[in-house]
Structure formats: C-alpha cells, structure tokens
Amino acid sequence: xxxxxxxxxxxxxxxxxxxxxxxxxxxxxxxxxxxxxxxxxxxxxxxxxxxxxxxxxxxxxxxxxxxxxxxxxxxxxxxxxxxxxxxxxxxxxxxxxxxxxxxxxxxxxxxxxxxxxxxxxxxxxxxxxxxxxxxxxxxxxxxxxxxxxxxxxxxxxxxxxxxxxxxxxxxxxxxxxxxxxxxxxxxxxxxxxx
Amino acid sequence: xxxxxxxxxxxxxxxxxxxxxxxxxxxxxxxxxxxxxxxxxxxxxxxxxxxxxxxxxxxxxxxxxxxxxxxxxxxxxxxxxxxxxxxxxxxxxxxxxxxxxxxxxxxxxxxxxxxxxxxxxxxxxxxxxxxxxxxxxxxxxxxxxxxxxxxxxxxxxxxxxxxxxxxxxxxxxxxxxxxxxxxxxxxxxxxxxx
DNA sequence: CGTCTATTTGAATGTACTCAAAAGCGGTGG
DNA sequence: CCACCGCTTTTGAGTACATTCAAATAGACG
Numbered sequence: 001x002x003x004x005x006x007x008x009x010x011x012x013x014x015x016x017x018x019x020x021x022x023x024x025x026x027x028x029x030x031x032x033x034x035x036x037x038x039x040x041x042x043x044x045x046x047x048x049x050x051x052x053x054x055x056x057x058x059x060x061x062x063x064x065x066x067x068x069x070x071x072x073x074x075x076x077x078x079x080x081x082x083x084x085x086x087x088x089x090x091x092x093x094x095x096x097x098x099x100x101x102x103x104x105x106x107x108x109x110x111x112x113x114x115x116x117x118x119x120x121x122x123x124x125x126x127x128x129x130x131x132x133x134x135x136x137x138x139x140x141x142x143x144x145x146x147x148x149x150x151x152x153x154x155x156x157x158x159x160x161x162x163x164x165x166x167x168x169x170x171x172x173x174x175x176x177x178x179x180x181x182x183x184x185x186x187x188x189x190x191x192x193x194x
Numbered sequence: 195x196x197x198x199x200x201x202x203x204x205x206x207x208x209x210x211x212x213x214x215x216x217x218x219x220x221x222x223x224x225x226x227x228x229x230x231x232x233x234x235x236x237x238x239x240x241x242x243x244x245x246x247x248x249x250x251x252x253x254x255x256x257x258x259x260x261x262x263x264x265x266x267x268x269x270x271x272x273x274x275x276x277x278x279x280x281x282x283x284x285x286x287x288x289x290x291x292x293x294x295x296x297x298x299x300x301x302x303x304x305x306x307x308x309x310x311x312x313x314x315x316x317x318x319x320x321x322x323x324x325x326x327x328x329x330x331x332x333x334x335x336x337x338x339x340x341x342x343x344x345x346x347x348x349x350x351x352x353x354x355x356x357x358x359x360x361x362x363x364x365x366x367x368x369x370x371x372x373x374x375x376x377x378x379x380x381x382x383x384x385x386x387x388x
Numbered sequence: 389c390g391t392c393t394a395t396t397t398g399a400a401t402g403t404a405c406t407c408a409a410a411a412g413c414g415g416t417g418g
Numbered sequence: 419c420c421a422c423c424g425c426t427t428t429t430g431a432g433t434a435c436a437t438t439c440a441a442a443t444a445g446a447c448g
Contacts, residue, residue, distance in 0.1 A: 060335050068338040070331075083328045092335075119313050126320040133327045134277045140264070140334045141286075144370050145256040148436070168395070176338050181436055183396050342404065362427065375404055377428050389448105396443070403436090411428070418421085 002027070005050050005104050008076055012124045019118060026110040030103045038079075038103070039095040045084035047105035051077050054101025055165060058093045059173070069174040072098075072162055078128070098166060148177045149185050196221070199244050199298050202270055206318045213312060220304040224297045232273075232297070233289040239278035241299035245271050248295025249359060252287045253367070263368040266292075266356060272322070292360060342371045343379050 002024045009015065015023070030049075032038055039045050041061060051073050058079060059069045070093065073079035084091035085108060106114075115122040142151055152175055156163065162171070172182040196218045203209065209217070224243075226232055233239050235255060245267050252273060253263045264287065267273035278285035279302060300308075309316040336345055346369055350357065356365070366376040 060339060062339040066339065068335065070334070082324075083331060086324050086328065115317070119316075122313075122316060122320060123309070126316060126323070129320070129323060129327060130276075130280050133323065133330070134280065136327070136330055136334065137264075137277060140330065140337070141254050141262065143334070143337055144262040145254060145260065167393095178437060179395070180397085180438085184436090187396080361425095372405060373427070374406085374429085378404090381428075391448090392446085394443100394445075397441085399439090401436105401438075403434105405434075406432085408431095409429085411426105413426075414424095416421100416423085418419105 001029070002104070004052055004076060008050065009124055012127045013120050015120075019120070022118065023114065023121070026106050026114060027104045028106075030105055032097045032101050032103070034097055034100050037094060037096050038101075039081055039084075039091055039093065041092065041094045042090045043084075044088055045081040045091050046107050048078060048080045048085055048108075048111065049095075049103045049105045051075055051079065052102040052104055054097060054103075055099040056095055056097050056101055057166075057170060057174075058095045060093055067173055068176060069170060072159075072166060072170075072174065074161070074165070078132075098170065143176065148175060148181060149188075151175045152177075152182065152185050153189075195223070196298070198246055198270060202244065203318055206321045207314050209314075213314070216312065217308065217315070220300050220308060221298045222300075224299055226291045226295050226297070228291055228294050231288060231290050232295075233275055233278075233285055233287065235286065235288045236284045237278075238282055239275040239285050240301050242272060242274045242279055242302075242305065243289075243297045243299045245269055245273065246296040246298055248291060248297075249293040250289055250291050250295055251360075251364060251368075252289045254287055261367055262370060263364060266353075266360060266364075266368065268355070268359070272326075292364065337370065342369065342375060343382070345369045346371075346376065346379050347383075 002020075005027070006015065006020055006024070009023070027050075028047075029052075038049065038056060039058075053075055055072065055074045056079055057069050057073070058071045058081065059067045061067055071079060079095060081091040081093040081095065083089065084093070088108065111121075111125070115125070142154060146154070155171065155175060168182060169179040172179040175182065177185075196214075199221070200209065200214055200218070203217070221244075222241075226248075232243065232250060233252075247269055249266065249268045250273055251263050251267070252265045252275065253261045255261055265273060273289060275285040275287040275289065277283065278287070282302065305315075305319075309319070336348060340348070349365065349369060362376060363373040366373045369376065371379075
C-alpha cells in the first residue's frame with residue numbers, strides 16, 4: 001500500500017520505521033473515477049495528493065471558460081492547487097482524473113503537525129518543492145522563448161510516457177495551443193519524416 | 195545595516211538576539227554598479243541575494259540572444275538563479291543591476307549549515323519559497339490566459355512602483371512583448387482616456 | 389453497426405512581430 | 419544656452435504564427 005510513497009520520500013530523506021509508521025498513519029486512501037474532480041474551482045484544496053495509480057490533470061479556467069492545463073500527474077507524482085493548499089484560499093485551479101485513479105492524501109493540518117514533530121519532513125518538503133519550483137520555472141521559460149512547434153517537440157522528448165496515455169486535445173491545452181493547430185504541427189512533422 | 199533583512203525574515207519567524215547575530219554573521223555585503231552583472235550565464239549562482247538598495251533584473255537568454263526578463267527585484271526582495279543555486283549547476287539566467295545596488299548575500303554552504311543548526315531557518319526558507327513559488331505560478335497563468343494588453347494593465351496595477359523606475363523596453367521584455375508593441379498598447383490606452 | 393467523441397483539413401482572420409525610420413529626451417561640451 | 423550625440427520611444431507598413439469557425443473524417447465503444 002505505502003511502498004511507492006515511502007520510496008518517493010526516501011529519495012530525499014532517510015526514514016526510521018517509526019517515522020514511516022507515523023507518516024503513513026496520516027494518509028488517507030482515495031479512489032476517483034475517470035472524469036471526476038479531485039478539486040473544483042472555489043473549494044479549498046485541503047490535501048496534497050500523491051498518485052498511487054492513474055492520471056490526473058490540474059487546469060486553470062479563465063473568465064471565458066477557457067481551460068489551461070498546468071500539470072499532468074501520474075504514478076509517483078504529487079498534485080494539488082499549491083496556492084489554495086498553502087494559503088487555505090479558494091482554488092483557482094481544478095483537478096480532474098483522466099483515468100480511474102488511486103491517491104494517498106495528506107491534509108494541511110497533519111502536514112504542519114508532522115513538520116513540527118518530525119523536522120526531517122519539513123526538510124523533505126522543502127527539497128521536493130524546490131524541485132517542483134524549478135520545473136515550473138523551466139515551463140515558464142519554454143513558453144516565453146519557444147514556438148508552439150518547439151514546445152511540442154520538447155514535450156514529446158521529455159514526456160513520451162504521456163503520449164499514448166493522454167488525448168491530443170489535453171496535450172494541446174498543456175502546450176497552450178488549439179487542438180487544430182497541434183494537428184497541423186503533427187502533420188508537418190510527419191511530412192518531414194518522409 | 196541589517197534592519198531590513200532581519201525585518202524581512204521576521205515576517206515569517208521570530209528570532210532571538212543570538213539567532214539574529216549568527217545569521218547576520220553569515221552575510222556578506224556587496225555593491226554593484228548600474229549595468230554590471232551579479233550573475234552571468236554559465237557561472238554557478240553561489241549566493242542567494244537580498245536587495246538592500248537598488249534594483250536588479252534576472253533574465254533568460256535564448257540561443258538567438260533574445261532576452262526574457264523573469265523578475266525584477268528592488269529593496270526587500272530576494273533574487274538568485276534558483277535552479278543554479280540549489281543544484282549548483284551553471285546558470286541559465288543572468289542577473290544585472292538596473293541601478294547602483296547594495297546587496298546582502300548568503301552562500302549555499304552557509305545556508306545549509308544554518309538549516310542544520312537552526313531548524314527555524316529552514317522553516318523560514320520553506321515559507322518564503324512557497325510564496326515565491328505561488329507568484330511564479332500566477333505569472334505563468336497570466337501568460338497563458340491573458341493578452342499582451344491585459345498583462346500590461348495588470349502590471350501597471352500590481353507594480354506601479356516599477357513604472358517610474360524601469361525603462362519601458364525592460365518592462366516590455368518582462369511582459370514578453372516587443373518595445374514597439376508595448377508603445378502601441380500605451381497609445382491605445384491613452385486614447386481611451388480621452 | 390450506429391453514435392459519440394476526437395482528430396484532421398481548409399479558409400479567413402487577428403494578435404503580435406519585424407524592419408526601417410522618425411521623433412523625443414537627457415546629458416555633455418563648446 | 420544651444421547643438422549635438424546616444425539612447426529610448428513612437429509610428430507605419432508588411433508579415434507570420436497561431437486562432438476561429440465550419441465541415442469532413444477517423445476512432446472507440448456499446
């Protein structure tokens with residue numbers, strides 16, 4: 001049950017048996033079905049969620065109802081609306097399952113208590129968030145400096161595991177282009193191959 | 195000398211006199227002149243820097259030499275190439291002073307030692323980075339969902355203190371538009387006023 | 389199969405860019 | 419105090435990347 005998440009944390013810090021037990025006692029298991037919401041806009045994100053199995057996406061929805069996917073999360077990834085979770089404010093993002101999904105979640109209060117009692121975990125959380133932060137930075141830079149076509153090519157290189165798993169219009173949204181234009185990019189690439 | 199930075203940290207955690215003294219003993223003071231580099235691309239960012247006086251900008255430079263400004267930092271802000279500082283890898287960003295600037299900087303080793311000896315400071319750093327992280331997230335969302343014109347209007351609202359201080363072509367770069375187009379946006383806005 | 393959803397195609401359009409040149413602005417020296 | 423220089427901002431014309439809209443085609447699933 002907890003192998004994957006313990007292993008995930010052990011990449012950053014070493015844990016004693018007691019620490020593992022205490023940590024896992026704070027987790028709750030949750031299943032959500034394909035196309036169901038883990039978090040809806042306006043709710044407070046009460047949990048930081050670790051994906052045990054399945055696939056989710058977080059997206060920002062603007063005033064015109066336009067969706068902008070910010071992150072996909074599969075097995076061994078964490079996902080939440082970070083701003084909402086940290087500040088305990090209404091979420092600007094929504095998180096939806098793209099597949100039937102199994103999660104282990106921890107609520108903010110438990111996490112804060114954990115940080116107070118086991119300082120090691122605050123260290124872990126800082127390190128994990130630093131990585132996450134760096135990846136968002138890179139994402140931002142790629143939007144600033146690259147064309148839609150380059151972003152697609154990078155995506156294919158960097159996340160080949162997503163290509164077979166996630167519909168094309170979701171990938172288009174992640175790359176912030178229209179599905180029509182992504183289709184045209186793909187045709188162009190296919191023509192180049194020959 | 196240290197009032198501003200101690201005050202900055204005290205927004206997040208309470209410090210004893212001894213902690214303050216220890217912390218400030220780790221800082222080095224540095225002045226850089228307008229148009230000089232605090233960090234150049236390819237160097238490792240050895241310091242996280244607190245701005246005591248002046249103004250800097252961090253920018254990503256792509257293969258064509260195009261600049262994309264990611265952050266401005268004035269008094270009471272922190273700046274570094276986070277990825278380079280954390281991972282101790284060559285910087286992809288450059289940081290330059292837009293005005294004569296005074297800094298207090300701390301190197302990574304001192305910071306890590308500080309975290310080990312005074313766990314409180316790791317807590318501070320986590321909280322500060324969480325805020326920084328959230329603001330990068332919002333920056334990304336604004337690029338995804340808003341037109342150049344809306345981004346400019348938001349910038350004017352959110353950072354009026356920068357308008358008189360930073361040249362227009364730097365602001366254009368931060369908004370990721372050409373100076374020419376920013377000029378056109380401003381004319382359009384001015385016409386609306388009448 | 390038939391239906392529903394996802395992808396592709398094409399034509400018209402728009403937002404923002406490029407390039408070139410003019411105008412504005414601030415400082416310096418004669 | 420004016421003239422000149424370099425740098426920043428504005429203007430305009432032409433263009434490109436990506437969008438919108440509408441329709442056709444392809445795929446997936448019951």
